[in-house]
Amino acid sequence: GENVEQHPSTLSVQEGDSAVIKCTYSDSASNYFPWYKQELGKRPQLIIDIRSNVGEKKDQRIAVTLNKTAKHFSLHITETQPEDSAVYFCAASIFPQMNRDDKIIFGKGTRLHILP
Amino acid sequence: EPEVTQTPSHQVTQMGQEVILRCVPISNHLYFYWYRQILGQKVEFLVSFYNNEISEKSEIFDDQFSVERPDGSNFTLKIRSTKLEDSAMYFCASSEGVDYGYTFGSGTRLTVV
Numbered sequence: 001g002e003n004v005e006q007h008p009s010t011l012s013v014q015e016g017d018s019a020v021i022k023c024t025y026s027d028s029a030s031n032y033f034p035w036y037k038q039e040l041g042k043r044p045q046l047i048i049d050i051r052s053n054v055g056e057k058k059d060q061r062i063a064v065t066l067n068k069t070a071k072h073f074s075l076h077i078t079e080t081q082p083e084d085s086a087v088y089f090c091a092a093s094i095f096p097q098m099n100r101d102d103k104i105i106f107g108k109g110t111r112l113h114i115l116p
Numbered sequence: 117e118p119e120v121t122q123t124p125s126h127q128v129t130q131m132g133q134e135v136i137l138r139c140v141p142i143s144n145h146l147y148f149y150w151y152r153q154i155l156g157q158k159v160e161f162l163v164s165f166y167n168n169e170i171s172e173k174s175e176i177f178d179d180q181f182s183v184e185r186p187d188g189s190n191f192t193l194k195i196r197s198t199k200l201e202d203s204a205m206y207f208c209a210s211s212e213g214v215d216y217g218y219t220f221g222s223g224t225r226l227t228v229v
Contacts, residue, residue, distance in 0.1 A: 034217045036159075043207060044159060046217035089159060103149065103172055104218065108158040 002027040004092050006107030013080050014115050021110045023090035024072040032093035033066060033073050034104065039086045047088075048075070077112075085114045118142040122208050122221035129198050129228055137193045137224045139208030147211045148191045149218065150183065152176070152204040159207065165191065198228045 003026040013019045025033075031052040036044035050057045050064045050073065057064050061080075066073040077084055090107040121140040129135050141148050150162040163173040163183055170183065182194045191210075195202055205225050209218040 032216075036220075043220040043222045044218075045220070049217050103161050103164045105161065106151075106159045 002030055002092055002105045004090060004105050004107040006090050006110060008110060009108065010111045010113070012113040012115055015080055015082065017080055019075075019077045019080055019084070019112055021075045021088055021090065021112070022072060023074070023092075023107050024070075025092040026071070027092070028068075028071065030092040032104070033064070034091050034093075035064060035075050036089045036091065036106075037086045038089065038109070044089060080114050082114050082116070085112060087111050118219070120208055120210055120219050120221035122206075122224050124224060125222065126225045127227070129226070131200055131228050132197050135195050135198055135226065137195075137206050137208075137226070139191045139193070139221055140189055141191055141208065141210030142219055143189070145210035145212055145219075147213065148185070149209040149211075150193045151207045151209060151220075153207065153223075154204045162193070162206075195226075198226075200228050202226060203228045 004023055006023045011019055034049035035047050037047045038044045048059050048062050048064050050066050052068055055066055061078045063076040064073060075088060087109045089109045091104040093104040120142055123138045127135055148165040151159050152162055153159045161174050163177045164171045165183055168185060180196045184192050191208060203226055205223045207223045208221040211218045
């Protein structure tokens with residue numbers, strides 16, 4: 001089955017600087033890669049996603065890149081702010097074919113600290 | 117914005133007791149999931165449910181676990197005989213389709229004592 005690796009596990013960034021979180025996946029059939037943000041004690045919330053027919057997607061200060069050949073994807077947060085402090089999870093979804101593997105698999109998470 | 121609703125928010129139960137965790141997914145969503153998160157760890161897949169049947173389950177989802185959609189709106193997770201290691205945050209999620217983002221509920225914190 002799919003396996004998602006995420007690095008780093010902890011990341012501290014000065015406010016205003018950029019943060020990059022990287023993930024790799026194992027199953028080349030995966031075609032959907034969402035990123036979730038989880039604030040302390042709260043639910044994971046979808047912040048951005050990318051499909052395998054696209055190499056990059058941007059939404060204001062957040063961008064995601066996908067390299068299908070290398071099977072890795074990254075989250076980029078620019079001009080970081082205190083409210084960006086949270087745990088970020090990457091995830092990968094296996095293509096929904098006859099075997100109906102209809103789930104997403106999460107990475108282990110990156111705890112992002114924005115330093116004042 | 118539509119939400120996934122979970123009840124209760126916190127449940128404490130004695131080891132060996134049965135618990136039922138309840139979820140109301142978003143009304144036009146077709147896929148339903150249960151995930152769990154042990155404190156400080158990653159979100160782990162338990163089970164997916166589509167067209168009134170389980171479509172996939174993980175190795176965590178053993179015979180002690182079951183899911184139901186009894187009335188077309190609620191989606192429940194039952195743990196028959198709870199163990200200490202079942203203590204975790206349980207998240208229900210729903211989606212329009214497998215390659216759409218999930219909307220998670222706010223979770224039920226289950227504490228087994």
